[in-house]
Amino acid sequence: MRDPSGRRVPAQIIGRAGGRARILFAGSVPSMGLAVYDIVPSVAAEVPNPSLKTSAGRIENSIYAVTLDSDGDIVSILDKRCSKELVRKGEAFSLAFFDGNVSDPWPAWEIFKETMDKTPSRVNGGVKVSVEECGPLRAVLKVERTHAGSTFIQRIILTDGACDDRIDIQNDIDWNSRASLLKASFPVSFDAPEATYDLGMGNIKRGNNTETAYEVVAQQWADMTATDNSYGVTVLNDSKYGWDKPDDHTLRLTLLH
Numbered sequence: 001m002r003d004p005s006g007r008r009v010p011a012q013i014i015g016r017a018g019g020r021a022r023i024l025f026a027g028s029v030p031s032m033g034l035a036v037y038d039i040v041p042s043v044a045a046e047v048p049n050p051s052l053k054t055s056a057g058r059i060e061n062s063i064y065a066v067t068l069d070s071d072g073d074i075v076s077i078l079d080k081r082c083s084k085e086l087v088r089k090g091e092a093f094s095l096a097f098f099d100g101n102v103s104d105p106w107p108a109w110e111i112f113k114e115t116m117d118k119t120p121s122r123v124n125g126g127v128k129v130s131v132e133e134c135g136p137l138r139a140v141l142k143v144e145r146t147h148a149g150s151t152f153i154q155r156i157i158l159t160d161g162a163c164d165d166r167i168d169i170q171n172d173i174d175w176n177s178r179a180s181l182l183k184a185s186f187p188v189s190f191d192a193p194e195a196t197y198d199l200g201m202g203n204i205k206r207g208n209n210t211e212t213a214y215e216v217v218a219q220q221w222a223d224m225t226a227t228d229n230s231y232g233v234t235v236l237n238d239s240k241y242g243w244d245k246p247d248d249h250t251l252r253l254t255l256l257h
Helices: none
Strands: 011-017 020-025 053-055 058-060 064-068 074-079 094-099 125-134 138-147 150-159 168-174 180-187 195-198 203-206 221-225 232-236 242-247 250-256
Touching (some): 053 125, 053 138, 064 150, 195 242
Antiparallel strands (some): 094 180, 138 150, 180 250, 221 232, 242 250
């Protein structure tokens, strides 16, 4: 890949289908402008990026080091910029599976608080963790699992470039679990009595779950920030809108029901 001045820029093929390739490259576009990049065949291999490192249980870039346990759950995220651990000790950023959510009148959307108050099951059947990509611009860990008749493929993605301070998690799920609820759980290392939820044209602060407000709406993000404003974690989301906050340090996003 070459930029408008003819200079070579890092590039990485991230997928092939139907004779076409998807390419990730380190581009730069001026504000209110455009730039034309050329794809040039080359036999020279890309130089490995020392900032991007992967193994079956760890992935890191220049900002984050992410560690998985034997179940494929994230037990540590270290922010290298300030030596801050994001995940609460003894817990994990994980998929939380709640069974027994039986609703006769509205089974597609009714969620009961007593279901969410249960200790969830861990999604940890047939766990397989592998390195799917480790190129000059992007690294991907692939986590495969099964539980209660459903299959789960999760990709944990780190990049080096414009989005290097973001951790992407993609979930592909073949869902066959009846009367069940699946959430993504984020127990952070600090306390935040309130979370801030995106409402599209503004935001709202809410406390922990109550008997009447235990599954609340938000659009593209929800945030928990420490009471002293020393650190915060924002969960970004492109397609799910139900959230809950069971305690001062945990935020959960509903994925499937």
